Each structure stands twice: as C-alpha cells, then as structure tokens.
Amino acid sequence: MTPEELRAEMPALDRGVYLNTGAGGPSPRRVVEATEDALEFHEYEAPTGAGTYGALFEALEETREVVADHVNVAPESVALTQSTTDGIGRVAAAMDWEPGDVVVRTDQEHSAGILPWERLRETHGVEVRVVEAADGQVDREEWKAAVDGAKLAVFSSLCWTDGCRLPVGELTDIAQDAGARVLVDAVQSVGQRPVDFDAWGADAVAAAGHKWLLAPTGTGFLHVTDAFARDLDPAQVGYMGVEDPEADDWDLKPDARRFETGSVSPVPYAGLREGVATVENVGYDTVTDRIERLTDRLKAGLGDRLVSPERYESGLVAFAADDPIETAERLDDAGIRVRDIPPTGTVRVSVHVFNTADDIDALLDAL
Incomplete structure (x- = not known):
C-alpha cells in the first residue's frame, strides 16, 4: 500500500488538513470496516455459533499475538487495556508502595506519566524526583543520581511536547x-517508527493504537516482563486474570495477563489488528522516510519559530507562537487541525505518512 492509497481511504482528510495524529489518528475505511464486521459477527453470529465468550476470547488472543509480534515480545507478556494512561495506572496501582519510596520521571511527561505519582505522593508519602529531558537530552549523571535508591523510573520513548526521542535502552540500563x-x-x-520492546529491556511498556497505528480509541496495550508481573498485585482481579476462577485457591496468571479482569468489547481490538496490518503494509521504511521529508519541509518553513530540533527526530514538530491557544483555534477555523501544548506554551504539528507536501504548505501559508 502506498501513502497515496492509504490517504484515499481516509474520509476525515476530505474535510480539512489533519496534522494532529499525536493526539489521535483518523482511521482508514479498512479499519472502520474491520470493527463493523467484528461487531456484526459478535452480535449476529457468535451467540449461536462459537458462543459469545468463545468468540471474545479468540478475538483477544488474536489481538494479543498481533500486537506482540509488532513490538517483538511474547504474547503472554501483553495485556490488552483501553489506553496508555490505563496501562500506566494499572502498574502504579499494582506496586507495593511504602512511605519514602522514590519514583523518577522526566519533566517532559504527559499527564499519564505524572498524575499517578502525584497521587501516590499524597496517599503513600512517595517521593517524586524530576529530571530534565528537554530536546530529548537527559544528563546521564543526573539520571544516575536520581534513580539511585528509586523504586520506579518512568519516561517516554518519544516526548509528546517536542517530538524528541529518548535513549530508552541506555536510560533503562x-x-x-x-x-x-x-x-x-x-x-x-x-x-511511526519500528519499535522493539524486548530490545529496550524495560520492565513494562504502555502504549495504544489510536494514534500512529490509526486504530480506534480504546485500544491500549501493556507489556510487562514475567519477572516484573509476578511482583505486581493488580488492584482489580477478575476471572480473566486468574488461572482457574472456579478454584478455591485460585492463583493470578504468572504474566501480564493478570491485569485483564473481565469481559470487554472485542470490537475496537479488531480495528487495532487492522491498524497494525495497515501500517505494516505501508512499511516502516516508507513511513519514516516520508515523515522525515515532510518534517524537514515544515521546519525549513517555520524558521526561527521552530522549537523542536532541526535534526529529524519524529513526526512531532513544535513551534513558538505569541498565543498558542489562539493560533491553534485560528488554524482550526482555516480547516487545519493542530494542537497547542499547555506545559510548553507551544503549538504542535503531527506529520504522518498519509500527509502531503500540500498539507505542510497549507499550514505554512496560514501562519
């Protein structure tokens, strides 16, 4: 599939210039059709066929395998969630916190990577240490000092504020x-780029499909290593997270699946599978090459307003504006969707493989 063929399958793009995939990616028709087919199968055929629960379990297992293959981990190490925030929250609630425990995060985290620890500060007396990571630069000595004696280190593989990539493997080590x-x-x-959770070596990785994978909202996934999972006590327990729900002495599953509790809709996860297949069909070489060329064009046009690095980092590009909120609203009125970033007082543009040079030029002209 070419970027042009993908774009032709995305009705949302007929209504304006969409440069906000970092918030949520519009789905192509094939993703929406996959979710519609899954809903019809689950409600029309499964009850008197494979059975409602049989169909559900099969759909979830298939999704787990597709996601695991895409990020290079074992299927059993993946729990299906509703969002990245959901996944992070499940880990936070499952750890055994005591007063004085330390959490380290960067100053570029999304609220999903800030609020759980602030809450633990209030409820459990946890100490939160913050390390600077602007421009993707983390001072290694400062990081080493901060994580000394810490219970958990939290950071993003790619900053949502300016699009900079962090050295995940090095910070993890x-x-x-x-x-x-x-x-x-x-x-x-x-x-938007190939990732290898196993190579990163992190104890847990939270993500979701509704942004760059072009899947429906509600398609989160959480990877947890078996060694870490066995030390985690989920805040909620249900029949899907235990070995034998009928046993008097039931045991939690020995892996990430202990975080799954009960019945969820299989419908959005059908869209996640199709979203993964779509991106893989286009190919990451094509995705990253096109994003790099378009962001280079955008950065050249922004000139001194550019806040993100001139070097290629990702499809997220931030620029300065006197009034970021007003600028984003004005662009929206002109049919160009971007977003303001309150923590940094900037406007952020998201460039994906379905975008074009005309999209970039329309934004620059409007500015």
Whole structure:
C-alpha cells in the first residue's frame, strides 16, 4: 500500500488538513470496516455459533499475538487495556508502595506519566524526583543520581511536547543497574517508527493504537516482563486474570495477563489488528522516510519559530507562537487541525505518512 492509497481511504482528510495524529489518528475505511464486521459477527453470529465468550476470547488472543509480534515480545507478556494512561495506572496501582519510596520521571511527561505519582505522593508519602529531558537530552549523571535508591523510573520513548526521542535502552540500563524498575510510555513511537520492546529491556511498556497505528480509541496495550508481573498485585482481579476462577485457591496468571479482569468489547481490538496490518503494509521504511521529508519541509518553513530540533527526530514538530491557544483555534477555523501544548506554551504539528507536501504548505501559508 502506498501513502497515496492509504490517504484515499481516509474520509476525515476530505474535510480539512489533519496534522494532529499525536493526539489521535483518523482511521482508514479498512479499519472502520474491520470493527463493523467484528461487531456484526459478535452480535449476529457468535451467540449461536462459537458462543459469545468463545468468540471474545479468540478475538483477544488474536489481538494479543498481533500486537506482540509488532513490538517483538511474547504474547503472554501483553495485556490488552483501553489506553496508555490505563496501562500506566494499572502498574502504579499494582506496586507495593511504602512511605519514602522514590519514583523518577522526566519533566517532559504527559499527564499519564505524572498524575499517578502525584497521587501516590499524597496517599503513600512517595517521593517524586524530576529530571530534565528537554530536546530529548537527559544528563546521564543526573539520571544516575536520581534513580539511585528509586523504586520506579518512568519516561517516554518519544516526548509528546517536542517530538524528541529518548535513549530508552541506555536510560533503562542505568535505572535497572541502580535497582529500579522501568516503565516506558511508548504511545508516540508505535506506528511511526519500528519499535522493539524486548530490545529496550524495560520492565513494562504502555502504549495504544489510536494514534500512529490509526486504530480506534480504546485500544491500549501493556507489556510487562514475567519477572516484573509476578511482583505486581493488580488492584482489580477478575476471572480473566486468574488461572482457574472456579478454584478455591485460585492463583493470578504468572504474566501480564493478570491485569485483564473481565469481559470487554472485542470490537475496537479488531480495528487495532487492522491498524497494525495497515501500517505494516505501508512499511516502516516508507513511513519514516516520508515523515522525515515532510518534517524537514515544515521546519525549513517555520524558521526561527521552530522549537523542536532541526535534526529529524519524529513526526512531532513544535513551534513558538505569541498565543498558542489562539493560533491553534485560528488554524482550526482555516480547516487545519493542530494542537497547542499547555506545559510548553507551544503549538504542535503531527506529520504522518498519509500527509502531503500540500498539507505542510497549507499550514505554512496560514501562519
């Protein structure tokens, strides 16, 4: 599939210039049709066929395998969630916190990677240490000092504010050498560049499909290594997360699947499978090459307003504006969808493989 063929399948793009995939990607028809087919099968055929629960379990297992293959981990190490925030929250609630425990995060985290630890600060007396990561630069000595004695280190593989990539493997090694567990927010990476969760070596990675994978909202996934999972006590327990729900002495599943509790809709996950297949069909060489060329064009046009690095980092590009909220609203009125980023007071543009040079030029002309 070419980028042009993908674009032709995306009705949302007929209504304006969409440069906000970092918030949520519009789905192509094939993804929507996959979800519609899944809904009809589940409600029309499964009840008197494979059975409602039989069809559900089969759909979830298929999704788990597709996701696991895409990020290079074992299927059993993947729990299906509703969002990245959901996945991070499940890990936070499952750890055994005591007063004085330390969590380390960067100053570029999304609220999903900030609020759980602030809540733990209030409820459990947890200490939160913050390390600077602007421009994707993390001082290694500062990071090493911060994670010394920490229980958990949390950071994003790609900053949602300016699109910079962080050295996931290196930061993970430093934190784990200090005895800390590592939780990575990878939602801005999956779908716009190839990722290998296993190679990163983190104890847990949370992500979702509704951004760069072009899947429906509600399609989160959480990778947890078996060694870490066995130390986690989920806040909620249901029949899907235990070995034998009928046993008097039931045991939690020994892996990430302990985070799954009860029945969920299989419908959005059909869209996730199709979203993954679509991106893989286009190919990551094509995705990254096109994003790099378009972001280079955008950065050249922005000139001194550019906040993100001139070098290629990702499809997220931030620029300065006197009034970011007003600028985003004005662009929206002109049919160009971007978003303002409150923590940094900037406007962020998201460029994906379905975007074109005309999209970039329309934005620059409007500015």
